[in-house]
Amino acid sequence: MPHQHKKNVALNSGLIRALRNLLPPESVLVDAEDLRPFECDGLAVYRQLPMVVVLPETTEQVQSIMRLCHAQQVPVVARGAGTGLSGGALPLADGVLLSLAKFRNILNIDADNAMATVQPGVRNLAISEAAAAYGMYYAPDPSSQIACTIGGNVAENSGGVHCLKYGLTVHNILMLKVVTAEGDLLTIGAETLDSPGYDLLALMTGSEGMLGIIVEVTVKLLAKPERAQVVLAAFDDIVKAGEAVGAIIAAGIIPAGLEMMDKLAIQAAEDFVHAGYPRDAEAILLCELDGTHAEVSEYIALVRKILTDSGATEVRTAADEAERQLFWKGRKSAFPAVGRISPDYYCMDGTIPRRQLPHVLRRIGEMSDEYGLAVANVFHAGDGNLHPLILFDANTEGELHRTEEFGQRILQLCVEVGGTITGEHGVGIEKITQMCVQFSNAELTQFHAVKAAFDPSGLLNPGKAVPTLHRCAEFGAMHVHHGKLSHPELERF
Amino acid sequence: MSDLSTALQQQVLDAFHNGTPLNISGGSSKAFLGRASQGQAVDVTGHRGIVEYDPRELVLTARSGTPLQEIEAALAEAGQMLAFEPPHFGDSATLGGTIACGLSGPRRPYSGSARDSVLGCKMLNGRGEILRFGGQVMKNVAGYDVSRLMVGAHGTLGMLLEISLKVLPRPAASITVTRVCSAAGAISSMSALLGKPLPVDGACFHGEQLYIRISGSAQAVQEARSKIAGDVLPDADAFWHALREHQLPFFMRHGALYRAVVKPAIPPLNIEGTWLLDWGGAQRWLYSNEDPASLRHRVASVGGHVTVFRGGAQAEEIFQPLSGPLLTIHQRLKTSFDPNNIFNRGRLYANL
Helix, strand or coil, rough: CCCCECCCCCCCHHHHHHHHCCCCCHHHCHHHHEEEEEECCCCCCCCCCCCEECCCCCCCCCCHHHHHHHCCCCEEEEECCCCCCCCCEEEEECCCCCCCECCEEEEEEEEHHCEEEEECCEEEHHHHHHHHCCEEEEEEECCCCCCCEHHHHHHHHCCCCHHHHCCCCCHHHEEEEEEEECCEEEEEECCCCCCCCCCCCHCCCCCCCCEEEEEEEEHHHHHHHHHHHHHEEEEEEEEHHHHHHHHHHHHCCCCCCCEEEEEEHHHHHHHHHHHCCCCCCCEEEEEEEEEEHHHHHCCCCCCCHHHHHCCCCCEEECCHHHHHHHHHHHHHHHHHHHHHHCEEEEEEEEEECHHHHHHHHHHHHHHHHHHCCCCCEEEEEEEECCCCEEEEEECCCCCCHHHHHHHHHHHHHHHHCEHHHHHHHHCCCCCCCCCHCCCHHHHHHHHHHHHHHHHHCEEEECCCCCHHHHHHHHHHHHHHHHHHHCCCHHHHH | CCCCHHHHHHHHHHHHHHHCCCEEECCCCCCCCCCCCEEEEECCCCCCCCEEEEHHHHHEEEECCEEEEHHHHHHHHCCEEECCCCCCCCCCCEEEHHHHHHHCCCCCCHHHHHHHHHEEEEEEEECCCCCCCCCCCCCCCCCHHHHHHHHCCCCCCCEEEEEEEEEEEEEEEEEEEEEEHHHHHHHHHHHHHCCCCCCCCEEEEEECEEEEEECCCCHHHHHCCCCCCCCCCCCCCHHHHHHHHHHHHHHHHHCCCEEEECCCCCCCCCCCCCCEEEHHHHHHECCCCCCHHHHHHHHCCCEEEEEEECCCCCCCCCCCCCHHHHHHHHHHHHHHHHHCCCCCCCCCCCCC
16 A cells, blocks of 8 residues: 655756746746645555646646657646545656646536536536526535545546436536647537547546546536435344345435445444434435425335335434434544544445445455454445445554455455446556456456557556556466465455 | 357457458448448347346346347336437347447436446457456446447447446336427527426427426426426327437438537527427437538537438438547547457548
């Protein structure tokens, strides 16, 4: 996990001079103290000072920077708000860190066509705030939505708690303006519901800064539902909670949000924000329904019945908006709440077919015993996205290493049961090795070829998202070797 | 129900080594769409069958040659559906062809497109390698989104073998409300509905009539119905089916049928011809005698694009031409998947 390099090794003075010709002095940072805020993203165990940080504020400046870097073959890492959780914006010691922080204007809200055009540095929540005047909002709501920016959301294909009903970022954007590694400006997608040619919009979404620099985003807006209501159900057995999720969906209901927490997560959240969660429950489900008044009432009654029939020990509908917010506050505070009860925690992000939940939770429990590390589970149950939080203490000798190994095995388990190593946090630098588990050499080679179609010189965010075949070969050899030493059961994977 | 992956892989490998162009063929129900493509026909209709379907997971995986009818019947049995309401354009339509063409029906603006429903695929690239991208889960950001890239690529990037789709419950109730109005009035009504929290899932203007479909829970439909002016249309399913399948009398005309895609609130375009507006005004069908270049120019001036959908010259460009830098990326992508240019040569664009 911690691959820390402290110094920006190579200062290319010719490049710096050229950058200063393109940008105002305060927009080219080279002093270590100025570079420090950019050394990591939300996954702070990976740190690296870049050679230089640039803060352009126009598309033309971004194009000039890219042309310059292309001419000098200098790598470029793009950065939004730096809230990413996979080290995708980790700088390179010999590279340019290109921050989009100054692209913070909302350019147009077009309510008639249900869309908004914004610059990439606009915060996710700010779009919904601006659209509220028209009774509309932007649906994807990653938990970092107060701080994270739309450019980063597109780069990571961010999700949130409402994905099952409203989709991911890829389902909620229409058009991008992108500067290529060679400095060309491309319009990808259109203000219309489809556009001619290949679906480059899908390809660009979630591409982790590997294919281009996003300089403008047009998003879809939706009408705000008339009403949202949440039901909390407690269970004495996590398997029953999992079955209740399937039963709700089998009844033809698509909840706006459907979240599950296990006992450790419930207790941590309850102690932290006093959301009114039952501390003795083995699992709770939060089921949010939205729509028109009558529709929500109808579905709330139905969901309550399903939950009771599924063996819930308690079913509670939020009495008012304040209580609804409180129920959510507990869930949304789960990560910091776990942070209070453990010196450190490591957040995983696998997705599994929902039916595999009992099996996966049992295996995680067994591994938790094996490694002697506690795990709190929070789960976007509607879409199968599991966030096990491994509790550890980095100051205890060897614990970080065990945590990392435990985490890798959880991700391998997700792949084994037909899922994926990352549901919404991205591969970045963090899960690059696990990509070798999920994809064959031919598939990885195809990914590299896709990258080369956009960035033939490989200058955009090199070393992230897609591992080299060499790295996978080394990982395979090391892993089997290690398995023979202490975990013979590992050889199955 | 059989898996012909190995045989199909062998055909692609042979073509790769010999440089033989291949014409991937499903049910040929949409052969009218796209440019004429020269090549040896490869029939994938034998590669069929639903591989996995668990209604509780809201995910269906099927082989590309599976008839669309078979998939829709299996979904209906579990009270579910393909949210993008795909046009079949014939009984022989397959899942692979549906995804390769990337067409979506009237529900598209409200529940997403064919591409939005795709979760993963198994495919053969032009080197004869069997590759899997995406998966069978809703959320998956590992690797580039190659499975959605295949949607609408008309088979030019690879041969689809298996596709996993997100499916949705069928709405419990649905009614259609209709009233007489002008095209301009229909466009502003349909656009206004986008800003209202009503369970609308279809909006069409045809023959001086506006049609609004409302679907959801029984309560929601009743509640919304009271807020939308007009009479309830009897046998509404038949209307939307005929619209989706181009079986309304409007589509029985001779000559070229154009598909113009624009922002939904764009007022009626002053182009000579006969119009039908679907997708709440965002997809506009047109029979016109104007030449394609002039139509494209006019529609592009309001930010839209034009496809010569049916009855055009299939030796000419069918889809709106791409700008220079975009075309370059397309050509490089094509080469990255299909280095010997064997798949559906020229089907999408002459130089692709």
